[in-house]
Amino acid sequence: MNTLSTVSAALFLATGLAVSASPVFAAPETYTLDSTHTFPRFSYSHFGLSTQLSRFNKTTGTIVIDKAAKTAKVDILIDTTSVDTGFATFDEHIQGPDFLDTAKYPTATFKSNKVRFEGDKPVALEGDLTIKGITKPVTLSITSFTNMPHPMLKKDAIGANAQVVIKRSEFNAGKYAPNVGDEVTIDIAVEAVKN
Template structure:
């Protein structure tokens, strides 16, 4: 009898160690998620803009320290605050919104330090080309939203990319910068 109880206790201990948390799915909150960019204009000033229309989801398993993200942005939703500049950015010279209406960031490689995401490595598909991009987290947090009554996770991420890797070469011969600072502000609501 005693050996049976010991065996049952060992089996219970083993099975409790096998149980793991399931990844949680989060929907991108479009009111708190933006892709922003900064690019030097002849070294005199910075041109800045953002993309207003986006959708996507995040899967996060805090216990296993893993995650996945897919966010799609509409190129025609670019907003610099100057309509004429927006039209040029949407043209075939740059984002070519007519032929490439979206660009996408996808990742399944999250790096953690404790409970905090510190880096998300994935791919950026822009102008029909896909290249690796690693976004570094400037901050990351999960919190219980008092308004939504659900968990929200998010952070500010950034990477500097060479736009010519995606074939966006406009103005490089005139001295326009190749390097673009991308800032991705993301908040997502647990489903």
């Protein structure tokens, strides 16, 4: 083997080793919320008689996640005019000025600024919740998280449930508290599909 061939072989081998030893960096991936399977629900004590559960029917948003770097960003927009208590009169009441005041504030938002991971799974979302134009920092506990191919859409998908307890009086929606509970549990079921 001549000198040129020997040098070429050495360079090829060195390059191959360098490539194989380089870490693989994943890029952030964007997922769009599936509005037909994403529902923020809220529950509260009604005079101590029962815990009432309602939901919002229209929610949009995105999740951007980098699995290798263990970072993520979540943006959620809730159409508060889509509140569903199961009774039209209550829907109108909750949309009124004493509660959500949807004529002035037709949306609520959550924007994350930090995600905590345990291993490969996110376990908490820290961010800003805005209701009635009032923004407060909150931490949502992620109670379940799955990342898998969607069996129907044949695309990568994310599913999760997250929960936080807020005081509605802190968002200027405290009418009838404490008889109607001031503490409200928000539980959001999320499904999102990769773009």
